[in-house]
Amino acid sequence: MLVSFINWITDRVGRKPSVVAPLERMRIRPDGSKTNPLMIQFFTWDSLNERVSWWKHLEEEIPNLVEQGYTQIWLPPPNKAAEPEGRGYDAYDLWDLGEFARKGTIETRWGTREELLSACNIAHEYGIDIIIDAVLNHKLGADRHETFHAVPCRPENRLRTSGPVREIQGWTGFDYPGRGDKYSSFRWNQAHFTGVDFDNQTKTQEIYRIVGAGHEGWSRNVDAELGNYDFLLGIDIDHRHPEVQEDLLKWGNWILETTGAGGFRLDAIKHFDKKFLLHWIQTVKQRSGNPNLFVVSEYWSGNISNIMPYIRHFKGETAFFDVPLHTNLYHASLQREKYDLRQILKGTITQVKPGDAVTFVDNHDTVVGQSLESWVEDHFKVQAYALILLRGTGYPCVFYGDLYPNKECYNEDVAANLRLLVKARNKYAYGESRDYFAQRNSIAFVRDGNQEHSGCVVILSNKESPTFVHELRIDVKKDNAGLAYRNLMASDERKVQVDENGWGNFSCPANSVAVWVKDG
Template structure:
């Protein structure tokens, strides 16, 4: 599909009505018409409760099939509904992407007693005294599923740490003691807090070969059982990168066209590039740096220098690896990683990722359909539909960037043989602005119009330049009048 576009098809506050997969099946034709090529689905595995978004993962093999954790369906529906939605997406030419939560397990069925060290939460390498016998929730027997699909049972030897001692009713971070135990080597997880292997719940220990083999077997089962054609890897800065390298290598041997994007939540491009090197560039990454630049632009308004908007971003330094986005379920209001791009700059941010040549842009469900818990935010489907249409029909050919003024930046696309029209984009954070930009000498003499607001047409001169204006809204997209 030309100009591919990803969409994240969920937001954090969606109600737990077990009908999301069914709603998706009904929405497939619409998504195809929007130009969506990749659809990122929420975590499908059974979590600690039916209302859990899916990141409190309990049984990866239970996709809404077994009576566990309060019911059979997950928050989003049944396994059959999930499989049906995937079939509909594939029939429409849309690549379905599962959300794989590999870092931890939650909601164990039993406690176990084992030795563990309490550690400093701000320096997890620093042990706060001698090891002690701790009672932790680490025994997973999956009584509702039994041994169907896998007879692997998780116990304390499968984990590197926990956050709760049942015997003492004490929360903290506890590193499990044992042969070849401890956090992942510091070079293979994020260095924050001394070592950021531990994130939450019972932390999976990928130095345990049995565990690594089981998770890889599950990943291949998931692909075969559901028909997914790609995945989003959650929280990979906390997972041993050596395991991710092995996982991807083994998947690609059997499924060479499988698509993978990782969430490495770090506002630091060198860290992202280092991770790409560690995993032999077998995946793409979300451009977190660009997201935070958008967030700052929204917060600072006219005080933000738009010339810095793409500074340090992955889409600039490593465009083939970049999935660009404006917001997601973690950055939305009320979440731990809240960094919401306010409405004062959100449309401009989407225009930039959708109409530029580089990167795979990702549209957030909450920005299109609204956020269930926020009555004041109903999404912005109207403007997004216009921008998606511009991406499908006009955002082609050579790109010239004009990131040369603190309050007004722009770019032009020259068009190609199949899409000769081209476009001109202007973004402002200080009201109406203007900029002289080239759309190519092939357009000399044409009149161009702003398709987002009622501005006077612009005539292209003999050299292919026009003096384009940005409306007071801060966003204008110009097309040849004939288009």
């Protein structure tokens, strides 16, 4: 008896505390709200508005977004880019939000600092949170080059060199004339970077690892792809340098205070020193006094086994975009009816760690012609959105390019159906979710609803036959006996009558989505 008690005490003391899933404790909707939360990525790669600046366009759309049920807006990087039309991922100065005359412009691609802050204020008034895209891995567009020693590395394996140490000229000096010491007095030089991709002396494009006093080489706390994936592009930041760490930490809290934002989207974290990144998230939360700060990270891999070590490392401090689910959706769209829909969630963050999963169908990088091209084809786009918006696991993000007219990827029919699905999420998709994943070309799930919302029945099909109609017998529970359901996605008046035991014969046309809701 005593031995058993000692073993029990030892087990309880030695057991690691459980990690609370990030989506269970982060703010993803207004405090006190019981409505389904929803994020929108409010830009595409080539976003511009012909009439007003992007920030002004955002400000004008905020009331519409709130009315539709969106609770968070992910903005493009607001910082000054290396080029006038740069998107901000070519980060030049994080502290310049469109205020100083540098790189041929005062405003950023998206507008001026005043326009950004005005949009953020309107968002705050409407109770919708702004999410800042933080580009902390690299810099571009230095003000001057410096001379130092470096060694070229093989692009397919950055741990192996392709030549001897040599003297190069790298664009690593950032002096920020015009801004001066406003907001930050930190000045970057070669000591603050691990590598560059251009030798100005020989005009040679290669991956150069900087060597010499004070340089420790590539960080070992990064992804192992290509041997070591510390270097992504441009001028790679050394996150182990104490001056770098403090400036990035100060910026994190400054951008939150300046914009009133509710969190961050972290760009390209597989290339980032993950020990410092965890410290950065925890410190920014602590300094801001906001333990519920929203953070989502981009780790781009379709393989769940690559992502899980990162999820464990970050201990619930950040959610992750469900790239494996996007990959499954993409393959499903390519394979059409040959794809077994029963496997659509296999190997996804949504399946394994749903409280960590920010789900999406497409984004600015997956559009045809972009760096991570993997566009979910239009014939399957609505089915994909129905899965992430209505099923009840993961936290969905809608892509601007699928919702608003644009020259890159817009489909009017997709956008119209997407608006209906967002409406269904806001009004009906609540309560327990029960899956009917029994057919290869047609899967279904039921949301049972709650006291305020009546629930729904959702059916997805990838069958290609134009005349085929799926018929599924589904239990909606005895509480709904005798009630009629209508298909929110169809214009016809057909109804489904629920029998005395709570069962109904629900249908879905081939290659489409049906969302059955209570009539009346």
